[in-house]
């Protein structure tokens with residue numbers, strides 16, 4: 001359990017009374033306290049006579065958490081067997097304090113589910129449902145959502161279970177009462193549900209027995225814990241335009257004698273041509289840039305601070321009148337110096353400036369001549385990036401631009417002591433220059449705010465999370481705690497907000513390239529058609545799309561009549577090569593989508609086949625041009641190109657293909673896997 005002490009767990013019957021009051025069906029039962037028991041006498045259990053047999057006997061006491069493991073549960077008892085069973089149980093639990101017994105009616109057998117809540121320290125209350133009972137850990141078949149959930153969420157959660165067939169009636173068994181399961185999920189995790197009233201901790205009903213006639217929670221645990229973040233009303237973001245497009249920039253920390261990190265930035269900015277001033281205690285100029293002694297004397301919209309950590313607060317205190325100060329220096333919270341970080345945030349507040357960082361790299365915005373990467377500034381575009389890591393942002397900019405991305409705004413946020421990714425996302429979502437956002441994050445601090453910003457964003461977002469783990473992070477007392485790992489919570493956040501969760505830097509760039517090319521395209525159809533040469537590659541393509549969660553719907557009958565193409569399948573095999581007719585693939589695409597409007601068409605070529613017998617770049621370009629023509633003729637279909645085996649082309653050829661495709665708004669990938677991930681992300685977006 002993270003976050004300090006856990007208060008004593010409530011007893012099962014106490015938790016059951018609470019959930020019953022909330023409307024969760026529980027078995028009828030009575031409590032027999034040890035203090036009331038004179039010995040194992042039958043009369044002590046007379047109170048159980050009003051219950052319908054068979055009966056269940058459970059011992060309770062402070063050390064009894066997993067009761068069946070300890071031998072503290074007996075099923076299938078008659079009333080006249082209770083006293084003896086209790087005596088045996090007490091003997092077996094020798095050494096554990098038994099406070100008393102819960103006697104309850106035994107619910108009929110059915111499908112056993114687990115329904116739980118965890119207070120995630122970053123994201124707040126999380127609801128979990130899964131196939132449960134004693135198999136919970138072994139099956140690990142669970143679905144998570146942040147609270148509150150909608151009824152649609154509840155149904156999607158159940159559908160997403162691998163074992164969902166068990167609920168819908170499997171091998172001749174009748175289906176369970178799904179509406180009752182949904183109602184239970186809403187009672188626990190829906191608006192006004194139990195999650196709002198409980199101190200979480202952990203809470204779980206395991207098992208809930210679902211049958212054709214309803215649900216019964218036959219076990220209940222609640223471990224109160226430290227308060228988790230709650231939903232909040234998203235705040236109005238600051239106006240970040242001066243951060244991205246400052247009229248003038250100050251750099252604090254460049255040396256007049258020994259060039260350092262700060263000097264590198266002076267060089268970048270000088271090359272970018274933005275009005276610039278250096279802050280230096282004594283020099284009149286630094287590396288040819290005019291200098292002033294203090295930020296107080298700098299008339300700029302943005303100041304970049306690169307002085308040692310213990311001097312940053314003092315610099316920031318002088319930033320009054322400057323809307324944005326970015327502290328690049330490390331040595332704050334990430335190095336255990338939360339005191340310095342707090343001091344920095346306080347200094348910013350006192351100066352009335354907004355603080356970006358510390359422990360980051362800067363801002364990149366071609367329109368605003370803002371940069372923190374060498375090698376010049378790239379073209380202005382529509383893709384934004386918020387990155388916790390400065391180094392990674394630099395790579396995404398450079399590699400992304402090489403692959404055709406054009407950025408609107410990039411900001412590195414480091415420790416986010418003041419300005420948060422959520423606040424920036426809320427602003428970028430309304431920024432007219434930005435049409436898609438990439439996020440790289442490493443910790444879920446401020447997760448709740450981020451979740452709400454993602455939900456409200458209304459533009460495509462790709463999210464890469466570093467350092468996530470599939471391990472349960474809590475030394476949990478409940479099953480739920482052990483099943484809720486960081487990765488699972490991020491997946492829930494993505495599913496609920498329509499965010500594309502990616503798992504590598506390559507895929508982040510690839511998905512952003514897809515959003516850039518196709519983000520504003522409205523498609524008439526749905527589904528994906530894959531088209532290209534070679535049966536084997538097609539078979540592997542189907543596997544790649546399958547792994548990415550995309551089904552390739554078959555072609556309708558008769559679609560290819562008169563086209564002389566190969567057998568109608570999806571992937572569809574059509575010859576493409578140096579001697580083929582470049583227009584064949586586009587013709588087939590147009591013919592197919594007229595009959596069956598696919599939303600996405602993925603065309604692939606084997607680049608190697610063009611270059612095995614000499615330098616056949618022109619036929620490849622002709623193919624790319626024909627495909628570009630198809631995209632222009634079919635504005636409501638998203639065409640994507642995969643140039644397989646591109647390394648077999650002479651230098652420059654792939655770039656030219658990419659250029660031809662990009663001019664028509666076609667994104668290009670080198671592998672089917674990368675294309676599948678991007679198409680899946682684009683499709684999920686449309687479905688959200």
Ligand code: ADP
Pocket residue numbers: 027056058065066067068069073075104105106107108112133134206207218219220
């Ligand atoms: P544990 O603390 O080990 O989780 P439970 O209260 O969940 O103990 O009981 C163990 C198992 O016994 C449950 O998983 C369920 O299969 C069964 N069980 C417990 N109570 C009942 C009941 N009232 N009706 C039917 N089955 C029950």
Ligand code: MG
Pocket residue numbers: 206207219
């Ligand atoms: Mg249980």
